[in-house]
Amino acid sequence: MAITNxxxxxxxxxxxxxxxxxxxxxxxxxxxxxxxxxxxxxVDAIVxxxxxxxxxxxxxxxxxxxxxxxxxxxxxxxxxxxxLKPAALGYLSQAGEFLGNLPAASIHQRGEPLSRFATRxxxxxxxxxxxxSDG
Numbered sequence: 001m002a003i004t005n006x007x008x009x010x011x012x013x014x015x016x017x018x019x020x021x022x023x024x025x026x027x028x029x030x031x032x033x034x035x036x037x038x039x040x041x042x043v044d045a046i047v048x049x050x051x052x053x054x055x056x057x058x059x060x061x062x063x064x065x066x067x068x069x070x071x072x073x074x075x076x077x078x079x080x081x082x083x084l085k086p087a088a089l090g091y092l093s094q095a096g097e098f099l100g101n102l103p104a105a106s107i108h109q110r111g112e113p114l115s116r117f118a119t120r121x122x123x124x125x126x127x128x129x130x131x132x133s134d135g
Contacts, residue, residue, distance in 0.1 A: 041074045042067040045081060050121040064117040072100025073107045080104065083120030085134045104134065 045064040049057040064081060068074045072095045076086040086102055087093050096102025123130060 040067060040069050041071050043074060043078050045078060045117070048082065048121065050082075050123070052124060058122075060119065060121060062117055062119055064112075070100040070107070072096050072102055076102050076104070077107060077109070077114065080114060080134070081118050083118065083132070084123075084130045085132050087134055088130045088132075 043066040045062045045066055048060045048062050050060045051057045062081060066074055066077050066081070068077075072092065075089075075092050076096070079086040079089060079092065087096070092102065101107050120131065
């Protein structure tokens with residue numbers, strides 16, 4: 001099965017939630033001179049999209065809203081909700097080195113337990129390595 005460019009773009013966007021605008025800074029050689037301040041990130045995870053998106057994807061009920069003042073933690077939490085390993089997502093792994101907290105043990109969570117909303121999202125076969133638990 002051939003993977004289309006649309007599939008690659010969809011999976012690349014799959015977990016770019018709160019950090020979408022920050023990802024360009026991660027690739028910039030001058031990122032140390034750029035100040036980027038975000039006060040709070042809110043991710044509507046009531047219904048997500050899985051599979052061969054963005055056009056051929058399927059709605060997936062999750063029922064959660066994730067918010068926080070640490071963009072890396074918000075995206076890492078959303079990745080865990082989707083059954084993805086945050087450290088396997090390149091942009092998120094890199095951001096976790098200097099921008100925020102990636103390990104679950106470093107994230108202060110309030111509200112309902114993550115396990116109440118966690119649901120494994122399907123991804124195209126070439127991206128199965130992103131799925132799983134990060135311990």
